[in-house]
Amino acid sequence: MKILGIETSCDETAVSVVEDGCYILSNVIASQVELHARYGGIVPEVASRQHILEIIPTIQSAIGQAGIGFDSLDAVAVTKGPGLAGALLVGVNAAKAMAFARDLPLIGVNHLEGHIYANWLEGRDPEVEAGFPLMCLITSGGHTDLVLMSGHGSYRLLGRTRDDAAGEAFDKAARVLGLGYPGGPAVQHAAEYAKGTEILPRAWLRGTLDFSFSGIKTALLNKAKSKGIYPRTEDTVIDQEFVAEIAYAFQLSVADVMVTKALRASKEYRCKGMLLGGGVAANSMLRRLFEEKTETPLFIPSPRLCTDNGAMIAASAYFMWNSYDGDGWDMDVYPSLKLGMDIETAQESN
Ligand code: KG4
Ligand code: ZN
Numbered sequence: 050m051k052i053l054g055i056e057t058s059c060d061e062t063a064v065s066v067v068e069d070g071c072y073i074l075s076n077v078i079a080s081q082v083e084l085h086a087r088y089g090g091i092v093p094e095v096a097s098r099q100h101i102l103e104i105i106p107t108i109q110s111a112i113g114q115a116g117i118g119f120d121s122l123d124a125v126a127v128t129k130g131p132g133l134a135g136a137l138l139v140g141v142n143a144a145k146a147m148a149f150a151r152d153l154p155l156i157g158v159n160h161l162e163g164h165i166y167a168n169w170l171e172g173r174d175p176e177v178e179a180g181f182p183l184m185c186l187i188t189s190g191g192h193t194d195l196v197l198m199s200g201h202g203s204y205r206l207l208g209r210t211r212d213d214a215a216g217e218a219f220d221k222a223a224r225v226l227g228l229g230y231p232g233g234p235a236v237q238h239a240a241e242y243a244k245g246t247e248i249l250p251r252a253w254l255r256g257t258l259d260f261s262f263s264g265i266k267t268a269l270l271n272k273a274k275s276k277g278i279y280p281r282t283e284d285t286v287i288d289q290e291f292v293a294e295i296a297y298a299f300q301l302s303v304a305d306v307m308v309t310k311a312l313r314a315s316k317e318y319r320c321k322g323m324l325l326g327g328g329v330a331a332n333s334m335l336r337r338l339f340e341e342k343t344e345t346p347l348f349i350p351s352p353r354l355c356t357d358n359g360a361m362i363a364a365s366a367y368f369m370w371n372s373y374d375g376d377g378w379d380m381d382v383y384p385s386l387k388l389g390m391d392i393e394t395a396q397e398s399n
Contacts, residue, residue: 050123050370053111053147054363055104057140058132058160059190060084060091062103065359066115066122070367071169075114076353076360079103086230090220097135104143111359119151126366129157129376130383130395131191137382145378156366157376161187161388163361164326165198166368167350170360176201179322179346184315188307188335189327190216190231193260195314196388198324201368204388207314208258215303215329218262222299225273226292227281236296237332243297247272251302258314265302269295304335312342322346331355 051074056063060081066074081099085091112119127144130137141157148155164187168175175183185196185204193215195208213221216233223232228239249268252261273279276291315323323343329335331352339347354361376392383395390398 050367051115051117051121052124052126052156052363052366053108053122054158054359054361054366055108055125055127055140055144056160056163056357056359056362057100057104057136058128058130059136059357060096061357062100062107063357063359064107064111065363066111066117067170067360067363067367070166070364071172071174073170073360074117075111076358077107077110077114078358079107082231089224089230091133093133093135096133097139100136100139104139108143108147122151122153124148124154124156124366124370126156126158126362128160128163128362129380130160130386132160132382132384134382134384137384141380141382145380149378155376155378155380156369156373157380158362158365158369159386159388160362161192161194162204162365162369164189165196165324166364167326167354167358167361168324168348169364169368170354171348171350173348175322175324175346175348179348182318182320183322183324184311184318184320185324185326186307186311186330187327188215188325188329190214190220192327193262193307194388195258195311197314197318197320202372206388207318208260208310210260210262211254212261212263213266215260215262215307216327218266218303219329221266222269222296225270225279226296227278227287228292228296233329233332236300237334239293240297240300240334241293243293245294245297245301247291247294247298249295249298249302251306253306258310260306260310262303265299269299300332300334304332304338307335308338308342315345320345322348325349326355328356
């Protein structure tokens with residue numbers, strides 16, 4: 050079964066063809082990173098306009114690179130939320146047009162579920178190798194969620210961030226340190242040669258599985274101010290060694306909290322495996338800490354499948370196929386969609 054997966058929830062126009070939920074035939078990503086870099090963050094209107102320009106050529110490339118014709122597709126899957134409303138609309142309308150023109154089923158996918166299913170695209174099957182229940186940490190620019198997955202399509206949100214998402218905190222930290230956008234890869238790169246001499250606090254929120262990253266971010270801001278590197282003027286002299294050390298300390302604090310809480314939750318709920326997903330799961334320190342400390346089978350997508358892509362949307366659609374009751378042609382976009390949320394509640398949340 051070949052599914053076309055379309056993802057436009059944020060700043061990547063991404064389209065992929067996936068066979069049987071696990072074999073990637075093509076995975077095309079038109080990134081808008083350079084476009085938004087000059088603003089230091091994503092500008093929603095700019096993102097929507099760029100999706101409009103990119104969506105048709107990206108679909109054509111994905112079909113071309115898969116070496117198939119449109120006639121070989123069995124379904125069209127698309128992210129329906131959460132994300133930026135204007136950006137989501139471009140993908141959803143393109144998907145509707147394609148599905149309608151080719152008389153194909155249309156499947157609306159939750160972006161967060163996509164990040165989980167990226168783990169089925171790496172030649173491993175977490176259900177076979179570990180079994181349910183699985184503990185999932187989705188850590189991205191918009192979310193930091195701990196989710197108990199007790200079967201395909203069956204989720205329970207156990208913890209979430211109370212303020213910034215981990216990726217958002219990385220992006221803000223990078224801005225303070227003058228490292229550019231997107232912040233995650235920039236902070237990771239800056240921290241490469243650090244010795245570990247700086248320390249930043251951790252927010253444990255004991256007794257809950259929630260997260261908070263705004264305190265760490267403020268501590269970093271205060272250190273940057275006291276070192277005289279923020280706010281930055283033309284006369285500011287940057288102490289590169291300090292930047293490396295503080296970037297390292299920031300990564301360690303954020304990663305330590307996520308690893309500790311995710312593994313505690315996994316034990317508490319007797320999970321058979323640990324799954325990661327989302328852009329921050331590309332972080333090398335986070336990956337290393339999970340590899341060192343996880344006692345059950347661990348699944349982390351390769352970095353290119355941690356960040357937004359169409360393959361994860363197509364994979365999700367494959368696994369929800371049997372239980373899918375369909376969104377129909379009136380499918381809307383749901384900017385605040387949560388995992389496991391039914392359509393009526395999603396509509397009310399719009
Ligand atoms: O999943 P994603 O591509 O988009 C959302 O769904 O939000 O995640 C993007 C986020 C950005 O905040 C970016 O800075 C972060 O993932 N990110 C990283 C790394 N690569 C991307 N954060 C830490 N380390 C990385 N290597
Ligand atoms: Zn994402």
